[in-house]
Amino acid sequence: MDRFLFLTFxxxxxxxxxxxxxxxxxxxxxxxxVVNFAQGAMAVATAYVGYAxxxxxxxYWVGLGAAVLAGLLLGALxxxxxxxxVGHANPxxxxxxxxxxxxLIQAVLGMVFGNGYRPAAAPFDTDALTLGGVAxxxxxxxxxxxxxxxxxxxxxxxxxxxxxxxxMRAAAFAPEVSRLLGVDVSRMLTLxxxxxxxxxxxxxxxxxxxxxxxxxxxxxxxxxxxFTAAVVGGLDSPAGAVVGGLLVGLILSYVxxxxxxxxxxxxxxxxxxxxxxxxxxxxxxxxxxxxx
Amino acid sequence: MTGVLEVEAVSAGYGPVPVLRDVTFAVPxxxxxxxLGANGAGKTTLLRTLSGLLxxxxxxxxxDGADLRGVRVERLVRRGLAHVPExxxxxxxxxxEENLRLGGLWRSDRADARRAQDExxxxxxxxxxxxxxxxxxLSGGERxxxxxxxxLIARPRLLLLDEPSLGLxxxxxxxxxxxxxxxxxxxxxxxxLVEQNVRSALSVADQGVVMSLGRVVTAAPAARLRDDDxxxxxxxxx
Amino acid sequence: xxxxxxSARSGVDRPAGPSPLRRLLxxxxxxxxxxxxxxLRHLAGAVLAxxxxxxxxxxxxxxxxxxxxxxxxxxxVTAGYTVLVGLNGQLSLGHGALMATxxxxxxxxxxxxxxxxxxxxxILPLSLLAALAATALAxxxxxxxxxxxxxxxxxxxxxxxxxxxxxxxxIFTGVFNGEQGLRFPAETPPAVLGAYFQPERxxxxxxxxxxxxxxxxxxxxxRSRFGRSLRAVRDDEVAARLAGIHVARTQVLAFVVSAGCAxxxxxxxxVLTATVAPGKFPLELSLFxxxxxxxxxxxxxxxxxxxxxxxxxxxxxxxxxxxxxxLPSGLAQRLEGNLALxxxxxxxxxxxxxxxxxxxxxxxxxxxxxxTRRRAPEH
Ligand SMILES: Nc1ncnc2c1ncn2[C@@H]1O[C@H](COP(=O)(O)OP(=O)(O)OP(=O)(O)O)[C@@H](O)[C@H]1O
Ligand SMILES: [Mg+2]
Numbered sequence: 043m044d045r046f047l048f049l050t051f052x053x054x055x056x057x058x059x060x061x062x063x064x065x066x067x068x069x070x071x072x073x074x075x076v077v078n079f080a081q082g083a084m085a086v087a088t089a090y091v092g093y094a095x096x097x098x099x100x101x102y103w104v105g106l107g108a109a110v111l112a113g114l115l116l117g118a119l120x121x122x123x124x125x126x127x128v129g130h131a132n133p134x135x136x137x138x139x140x141x142x143x144x145x146l147i148q149a150v151l152g153m154v155f156g157n158g159y160r161p162a163a164a165p166f167d168t169d170a171l172t173l174g175g176v177a178x179x180x181x182x183x184x185x186x187x188x189x190x191x192x193x194x195x196x197x198x199x200x201x202x203x204x205x206x207x208x209x210m211r212a213a214a215f216a217p218e219v220s221r222l223l224g225v226d227v228s229r230m231l232t233l234x235x236x237x238x239x240x241x242x243x244x245x246x247x248x249x250x251x252x253x254x255x256x257x258x259x260x261x262x263x264x265x266x267x268x269f270t271a272a273v274v275g276g277l278d279s280p281a282g283a284v285v286g287g288l289l290v291g292l293i294l295s296y297v298x299x300x301x302x303x304x305x306x307x308x309x310x311x312x313x314x315x316x317x318x319x320x321x322x323x324x325x326x327x328x329x330x331x332x333x334x
Numbered sequence: 335m336t337g338v339l340e341v342e343a344v345s346a347g348y349g350p351v352p353v354l355r356d357v358t359f360a361v362p363x364x365x366x367x368x369x370l371g372a373n374g375a376g377k378t379t380l381l382r383t384l385s386g387l388l389x390x391x392x393x394x395x396x397x398d399g400a401d402l403r404g405v406r407v408e409r410l411v412r413r414g415l416a417h418v419p420e421x422x423x424x425x426x427x428x429x430x431e432e433n434l435r436l437g438g439l440w441r442s443d444r445a446d447a448r449r450a451q452d453e454x455x456x457x458x459x460x461x462x463x464x465x466x467x468x469x470x471x472l473s474g475g476e477r478x479x480x481x482x483x484x485x486l487i488a489r490p491r492l493l494l495l496d497e498p499s500l501g502l503x504x505x506x507x508x509x510x511x512x513x514x515x516x517x518x519x520x521x522x523x524x525x526x527l528v529e530q531n532v533r534s535a536l537s538v539a540d541q542g543v544v545m546s547l548g549r550v551v552t553a554a555p556a557a558r559l560r561d562d563d564x565x566x567x568x569x570x571x572x
Numbered sequence: 573x574x575x576x577x578x579s580a581r582s583g584v585d586r587p588a589g590p591s592p593l594r595r596l597l598x599x600x601x602x603x604x605x606x607x608x609x610x611x612l613r614h615l616a617g618a619v620l621a622x623x624x625x626x627x628x629x630x631x632x633x634x635x636x637x638x639x640x641x642x643x644x645x646x647x648x649v650t651a652g653y654t655v656l657v658g659l660n661g662q663l664s665l666g667h668g669a670l671m672a673t674x675x676x677x678x679x680x681x682x683x684x685x686x687x688x689x690x691x692x693x694x695i696l697p698l699s700l701l702a703a704l705a706a707t708a709l710a711x712x713x714x715x716x717x718x719x720x721x722x723x724x725x726x727x728x729x730x731x732x733x734x735x736x737x738x739x740x741x742x743i744f745t746g747v748f749n750g751e752q753g754l755r756f757p758a759e760t761p762p763a764v765l766g767a768y769f770q771p772e773r774x775x776x777x778x779x780x781x782x783x784x785x786x787x788x789x790x791x792x793x794x795r796s797r798f799g800r801s802l803r804a805v806r807d808d809e810v811a812a813r814l815a816g817i818h819v820a821r822t823q824v825l826a827f828v829v830s831a832g833c834a835x836x837x838x839x840x841x842x843v844l845t846a847t848v849a850p851g852k853f854p855l856e857l858s859l860f861x862x863x864x865x866x867x868x869x870x871x872x873x874x875x876x877x878x879x880x881x882x883x884x885x886x887x888x889x890x891x892x893x894x895x896x897x898x899l900p901s902g903l904a905q906r907l908e909g910n911l912a913l914x915x916x917x918x919x920x921x922x923x924x925x926x927x928x929x930x931x932x933x934x935x936x937x938x939x940x941x942x943x944t945r946r947r948a949p950e951h
Contacts, residue, residue: 076724129924137727205439208432215426222411273725
């Protein structure tokens with residue numbers, strides 16, 4: 043029972059990171075109808091920036107800010123320089139360009155920083171506190187949960203309460219009509235990519251200290267898990283991404299805890315396939331059917 | 335003839351084959367011009383070209399004397415041009431309220447945007463009852479009202495309307511036509527009205543522009559098109 | 573969109589199967605013969621290309637022959653892969669894992685015989701056939717799921733498959749021996765070729781035969797009715813269905829064929845070193861393969877040849893650079909592996925942005941342009 047609780051808390055904490063990551067995927071999917079396969083690599087790149095700044099300034103928080111800022115810039119750059127010019131004749135084109143970006147980013151990181159693992163310090167203790175004899179959450183887990191919660195709330199406010207959020211939604215749903223109404227759709231697209239990459243950067247900063255370490259491939263599996271989380275929630279639904287992330291975090295925590303860490307990738311695949319074959323729109327998709 | 339809108343020898347299309355050929359006409363300020371023609375005549379293509387969604391292959395479009403070439407679509411609304419596109423002008427995922435707010439977002443005069451929004455609700459009480467409903471929950475007629483109302487929030491000087499009567503009850507159609515007339519007479523609004531409903535369009539228009547196979551075959555005062563049996567038979571088929 | 577569509581696709585649409593082989597043939601008729609002779613024509617091209625490569629291998633040093641062999645092994649994979657992605661529009665990122673499946677099958681079969689002391693020339697073809705069958709089966713399973721998935725979803729699922737390779741090999745350590753991987757008896761040239769026959773040349777021949785058979789089969793396949801169904805399904809599923817094409821079956825079959833080719837290629841790849849290990853089939857391998865078919869031109873078998881050649885050639889780039897410019901060892905170490913990665917990534921991006929038809933499409937456009945220019949003064 044204790045172990046179950048321990049795994050549950052751990053699952054929620056990693057699930058929160060997956061949620062943030064999935065949210066980043068959903069943001070871009072909604073804005074541009076592109077699954078950003080480079081999300082993981084971009085997050086690794088910003089995490090390198092973050093931890094480099096953190097070790098240079100001695101402050102984790104400055105590093106975190108730098109990573110998020112780098113995410114904003116990188117996202118905008120990727121959209122303005124690459125994605126904008128991808129032909130739409132074939133829906134696979136964007137995926138292929140994103141995959142090229144994965145190779146490029148990982149290679150550049152390897153050339154600049156080397157392929158080895160770099161330690162990444164956590165700002166808080168990662169050892170679990172015991173509550174009434176049960177090992178529960180660590181201070182770091184609490185920080186992760188809190189940070190993701192804040193991001194989710196801020197994003198929700200941005201999209202539902204602000205003019206810029208209304209513009210971004212309209213531009214995503216009906217680009218042509220939005221242009222006729224004076225919305226600069228192309229700028230909204232850039233903004234969407236920038237926001238998503240910033241959220242991804244935050245997720246990257248949060249996930250790296252949890253045993254992953256920092257190396258160019260740190261997010262390979264994380265990306266697959268986050269994609270699964272986004273699919274579980276429905277690629278169109280930000281709320282679904284959050285719930286999907288937590289759910290996948292929990293499931294994987296149990297699988298890893300009870301069956302061993304080697305089974306995790308297998309569990310991810312099974313989960314992903316199960317959701318796609320049973321409910322292709324995701325568990326929380328709206329009634330309107332979408333052909334997967 | 336000069337006017338708020340001057341279209342000179344415009345040609346445009348979707349690929350190598352032009353849909354519009356050498357289209358020329360003008361709409362004087364404060365008047366309504368009805369664009370008539372069979373399905374596929376190029377009416378929608380014309381409006382899309384005027385508002386810049388489609389790049390013209392040749393010719394010139396002037397609005398208030400200024401050449402519109404190179405003006406980005408999203409800037410046009412700030413110049414006073416509003417385009418209600420054919421069919422799906424409403425953002426289905428947004429609520430009625432959000433759709434209307436979207437129409438006024440670009441305006442720096444927030445207070446007037448709000449006032450304009452209230453006017454739309456007054457004009458179309460059906461919308462006021464459905465403020466919080468999403469666009470896809472509206473009936474076809476309500477959507478048309480919403481799209482038209484949203485365009486009016488921009489307080490445009492030139493309004494391009496693509497089949498506003500589509501799916502509307504005759505009574506509502508008549509209301510909208512009367513509203514357009516009033517806006518023209520009172521506020522000096524200029525309207526380019528694409529319509530299949532020839533009778534009601536001609537009843538309110540000052541001028542009729544008849545298109546066929548991408549060309550303007552005749553541009554004449556609406557009264558003449560209405561009353562001249564020969565013209566009507568030849569171009570409008572009734 | 574309508575304007576770009578035909579031009580973007582035209583490089584892909586034409587069945588490009590026999591052309592690379594035919595190009596090598598100076599006096600080959602330019603116009604296609606009657607339909608019935610397609611098989612013969614492809615066969616003649618394959619024999620000719622094979623002969624040329626065999627002659628070439630006689631001149632090459634061992635390492636270069638190994639390179640030829642690797643190109644041929646990759647050609648098996650890229651040829652099948654380009655048919656799936658380019659002609660059928662299914663983006664799989666799991667072909668690295670499928671190669672691993674084929675490689676491990678070969679290793680397991682060969683070891684099984686070796687442990688029982690059984691020897692014979694027939695073990696190699698048998699193990700390769702087993703690799704083909706096992707991978708085709710894996711392809712069937714993935715394909716059945718894939719037939720219900722589209723675009724990015726399929727890419728995501730197969731990406732998940734690709735991340736599985738190391739995990740599977742450690743979960744079933746008893747069978748696959750974890751990170752270490754498996755060794756099996758190395759393939760040696762038969763005695764009839766003489767005692768001093770270069771082993772690498774023999775390996776190149778084996779790989780060449782596999783590649784020729786694969787390309788020959790695929791070239792005929794894309795020319796057949798099935799090939800047309802593949803394209804029809806890619807372009808418009810609804811229309812294909814209305815035309816009486818069984819969409820799901822076509823997609824599954826495409827996946828099975830493509831997977832089989834990947835398995836054969838993976839098997840041959842394993843034979844070249846007589847080892848398999850999960851480290852040889854990382855996630856990037858799938859991306860490398862994608863680069864190879866994109867640079868050649870999606871859907872083009874000729875492009876698959878270009879791609880396989882570049883895949884092998886570019887992987888040698890870093891060592892070539894470090895040797896030529898005698899870089900400091902720290903830098904050399906960082907460039908090791910990463911440089912090829914960066915080049916591949918850049919190629920993927922640049923080709924997709926600038927020449928979605930790939931090298932082959934670009935070359936074709938160029939040739940066509942030159943031809944019209946040459947012809948112009950006559951009129
Ligand atoms: N997106 C498009 N791509 C290619 N051709 C198009 C496109 N839209 C319209 N066309 C063609 O352009 C011509 C004119 O179409 P348009 O929509 O302008 O006609 P319309 O006069 O508005 O007809 P309707 O009364 O039916 O709305 C038609 O022949 C049509 O086939
Ligand atoms: Mg129309």
